Amino acid sequence: MFGLVDGNNFYVSCERVFNPAIENKPVVVLSNNDSSVIARSNEAKALGIQMGVPYFQIKSLLEQHNVHVFSSNYALYGNMSQRMMDVLSAFTDEIEVYSIDECFVGLNGFDRWNLEEYGIKIRETVLQHIGIPTCVGIAPTKTLSKAANNLAKKLFRKDPSQSGVLLLDTEEKWKHALSQLNVADIWGIGHQYAKKLYSYNITNAADLARVRPAWAKKHLGGVVGERLIAELNGTSCIEMELVPRAKQTICVSRSFGKVVTDLGEISEALSTYASRAAEKLREEGTVAAVISIFIQSSRFKEKPFSAGLTITLPSPSSDSRIIVYHAIEGLKKIYKPGIEYKKTGIVLNGIISAKNMQTQLFEERPSNPALMKTIDKINKRWGPGTVHLASDGTTQEWQMLSTMRSKRFTTRWKELPVVKV
DNA sequence: TCTGGGGTCCTAGGACCC
DNA sequence: TCTGGGGTCCTAGGACCC
Structure with a gap:
């Protein structure tokens, strides 16, 4: 079994750890050069602010709704990420850091435990130690664990009393979960493939799981598409990568x-x-x-x-x-x-x-x-x-804009706020 | 005025070889 | 008029991910 632990609105959550005043308030984080929106709090999503939209286009909307805006602070996010991964390594030996806010955890041999409870334990520990809320998806393939995570996030956003953990350990459960997801929500289906699938009237992830492997091979990038369909049906094709490989580029x-x-x-x-x-x-x-x-x-x-x-x-x-x-x-x-x-x-x-x-x-x-x-x-x-x-150079006047960056709380002593008691 | 940055994998097709 | 077959290596381009 694979678990996928993913930080909720990760960059926003990092900002909130050091700035509790923006809890429950709309928050966005901008890309380099303060160009476009790359992270949104749930409150900001509710305002209809889309991912990737240029900042200048929505600046007045953000002001109007008192949205808190931050330049991205990768020194902070990277360091918080490391801390989160450290906490996760206590839960299993099989850890694959997939991105700054996501981690696959191998759960083979954990079946004798209640995996849902284990997922909840993981969430609670990360929240307590690092201050970052996460959701956890658990399933027999990586692709299904991504889907489980995605759905867990949706359910949790709608209803915060939900556990934030979704376990898909039977065919019945994952079929039902996939029927609630759009094909575009599936890991490996991007813009182009989603468009193509729509044109064949395949809109639902459960429909996608039913296509013939040969069809997927032809239309969804060869062996990659074939693997994707197998993974959606519970056959694991993508293994954990426990040792990060040296970069090729x-x-x-x-x-x-x-x-x-x-x-x-x-x-x-x-x-x-x-x-x-x-x-x-x-x-x-x-x-x-x-x-x-x-x-x-x-x-x-x-x-x-x-x-x-x-x-x-x-x-x-x-x-x-x-x-x-x-x-x-x-x-x-x-x-x-x-x-x-x-x-x-x-x-x-x-x-x-x-x-x-x-x-x-x-x-x-x-x-x-x-x-x-x-x-x-x-x-x-x-x-x-x-x-x-x-x-x-010394003046570096070409440097990118970063006018709303928070302090690098965890990596620069000088930027640590001084608290008077 | 103003639209991010950093990666991966796969396939097709050409060059070249015997 | 005919103009093989199979293999490898490399690169460009296209898809994807966060």
Whole structure:
């Protein structure tokens, strides 16, 4: 059996832990650059505020209803997430952190317990220790546990006296649950597939569970679709991933807080992102062989501009100076003056373990792992960016907007509120 | 004025090989 | 006029996830 534990309106809940005054009030959290809505409290959902809607379009509506608005605070959410996962690991050895607010828990061998009660215990403990409300779905496949979680959330939102836990341990139970869900609510059915399914008159998840595997193979992305149908019928095809795999791709990109035309400013931003990407490699103990960089104007302009370049490094590296050097050299090649740029970024590929790397004897720009290790140590101790490359710039006027960010309560001593007693 | 960021997997099709 | 068959590797593009 699989359990799926998912934080309710996770980012909003994180904000509420440190700001109890916004409990039971409408709250939204915005994406980077304060661009669009990425999390909503139930009260905000009730006002009809949609996920992903641009902030500027609903600003007056939010003001009108006194909605509390926050810029996203990933330092806080990431740290709260870690704490939640730590609590969950006490409940089973089989833990798969699926996203910042979601975790699969393996419950094989737990059948002699009442699984519903176990789920309730999990919820209560996370709430008590971390302050984050969750819902729990339990079922014989991952896809069904996602569906169970989804339905548990819906029931709980409608009626807070519900347990917030849904156990689907018999065919009868999961069939009934699926009949209450739309196909678009199913894990693995996105926009395109939902549209296609509607056109075949398949709107209900229970209908989807009944389609022939061969039909799913043809219309829902090959073996992925086939697996999906099997999972909806109680046959588990997607196993727990207990050991997080090293990333195959690392991407760091961000929109600018203002329009940028100057090569110097874009270079600073790209240097900053390339450094961060290299840092991520070192966190994973890997090196990258290939880097891609890109620059873009606004996607919503009449004639959007976008350019990119892929560069193979002389040898795989995780050294910030090397990755930044090649990124900036590439940028100079694709930069065109007179364009209003909105975004730049770097993607790393050809990622392998640093241990398996073949070292070259003679290199124009040798990596210096000891230097990188020292920089990482300092930044870990004194905060991100304490030591950085000069090419990152000092004023960083292109930085994204984040005007309504709460304090980084759990990761910065300086931002801890002082309470007078 | 203003529309996020960071990932995964799969398939199809071309290049190339024998 | 005829113009194989089967395999691998790589990449681009499209779908998905949160």
